[in-house]
Amino acid sequence: MKFLSLLLLSLMLNFAAAQTNIDETVLLESNREQDFYIAANEGDQIILEVKRTDGKKISEFSLKALNSSNNVFTERNFKKFKAGITSLERSVYQLHFENKTTKPVAFTVKVGIETHGKPFAELGYKTLYDTIYGPEQKVMETVESFKTKTIQKENFYLNSKSNALVKGGKDRAVFPVYLPENTQEWFYVLTANRDEDAVRNTAKTFSLASELSKYLDTKVSTVSNAVTNLNAPPGAHICDVYLLKEEQANLFRERENFTFYMDGTRENYKSGIVQVKEMPTEKLFLGIKNPDNLYGIHVGIEVVAVIKQEETIVKFKRTPEIHKRKVPFVK
Structure with a gap:
């Protein structure tokens, strides 16, 4: 691929050699989505292991580099996924899961970062404020x-x-x-x-x-x-x-x-x-x-x-609402 190369690992992948960033058990309800974020430097190896524990297959799992908006890969309708990915850029990576079935699905997610002796990238969050305008309302002015x-x-x-x-x-x-x-x-x-x-x-x-x-x-x-x-x-x-x-x-x-x-x-x-x-x-x-x-x-x-x-005139106004959100970044 253009930005990252995907390397399949053996089933005996050893997480002990990497820093564990994520080790979660997830219960994803029907028609729901969930995201996880990690940080990696250029040249780091991202070690992924996803395993279904209950329910049907996992509908969709994708990995995306937010810095370049490059979609590294997308895996659909699977029970187990195990892979290693070499990061070609310093970026925050988004792990995106979707359950498109009618029933919940449970699975475990493990993510480790192997830096080959270099310092680990640190994940941080900054707060952004967005102005969103509500529906038009009739006012007398x-x-x-x-x-x-x-x-x-x-x-x-x-x-x-x-x-x-x-x-x-x-x-x-x-x-x-x-x-x-x-x-x-x-x-x-x-x-x-x-x-x-x-x-x-x-x-x-x-x-x-x-x-x-x-x-x-x-x-x-x-x-x-x-x-x-x-x-x-x-x-x-x-x-x-x-x-x-x-x-x-x-x-x-x-x-x-x-x-x-x-x-x-x-x-x-x-x-x-x-x-x-x-x-x-x-x-x-x-x-x-x-x-x-x-x-x-x-x-x-x-x-x-x-x-x-x-x-006195009639005006249509949209009330601004300030919404706060946290955005991940590499420190």
């Missing part, structure tokens, strides 16, 4: 995601401060911000210009919701970081934008002293995209003022919210 939604668009005109004082025009505008439930943060994009057509045309190009949605990846932070990558719309003339609570919005409208949130407030602002993380429980307002004494200004603004949403 809540998935969290985020979406953007345009909630307001405004175009309006603000008079100059002098016009507001002398002629009764309005140099300030206030409008509430209607944030949907589960809003995580929100943004507004603004443009200001004395030219009405310029503002109207620029406002038509506002697409902040769709631009931000490209960066959504179940994490709001990715949207926040996206703002620096977006291009601000054109703008030519300044205005002041304040983020206000309702009480302060009324004071702002009446030209009284007021306070505002720094987050979301911009002064001397021509255009841009503003991220707002301020999320108080009460309603918020944006107050916009024209600080110019002589010229009125047109303003276009769009407000976009980032909303968290939850959806």
Whole structure:
């Protein structure tokens, strides 16, 4: 054979000259299998003796070198087997027995190793862990995601401060911000210009919701970081934008002293995209003022919210199970 040579021994085979690795009496039930393992170095002689003691013939007995996966031999339907084998490789050998009959069979197994004066190969066992997945099971899972939604668009005109004082025009505008439930943060994009057509045309190009949605990846932070990558719309003339609570919005409208949130407030602002993380429980307002004494200004603004949403979906999962097994090896 390619890896091992089989040498038949005489019936007077002397086990005394070899190290006895296996000396077992086996009762093998119907349709069962049993394995034994030995270790041998290259050049060792493996001495085998199998003898049936009760029942029918032994259905099958094979010897396999695990290192090379070489099947040394297979013996079928026998009562007695006696042989010597010269190992052509350092390996663990598997002795495999099968009972394919309908009744139990008993037999003895003796295995010795003759090393011819060299050290004996030592058999060891190492533990391996295998991950096995069980059958698919139906589970309900809540998935969290985020979406953007345009909630307001405004175009309006603000008079100059002098016009507001002398002629009764309005140099300030206030409008509430209607944030949907589960809003995580929100943004507004603004443009200001004395030219009405310029503002109207620029406002038509506002697409902040769709631009931000490209960066959504179940994490709001990715949207926040996206703002620096977006291009601000054109703008030519300044205005002041304040983020206000309702009480302060009324004071702002009446030209009284007021306070505002720094987050979301911009002064001397021509255009841009503003991220707002301020999320108080009460309603918020944006107050916009024209600080110019002589010229009125047109303003276009769009407000976009980032909303968290939850959806229950059906998934099929296979549960992993860790199985431990011992594998023989030559130490």
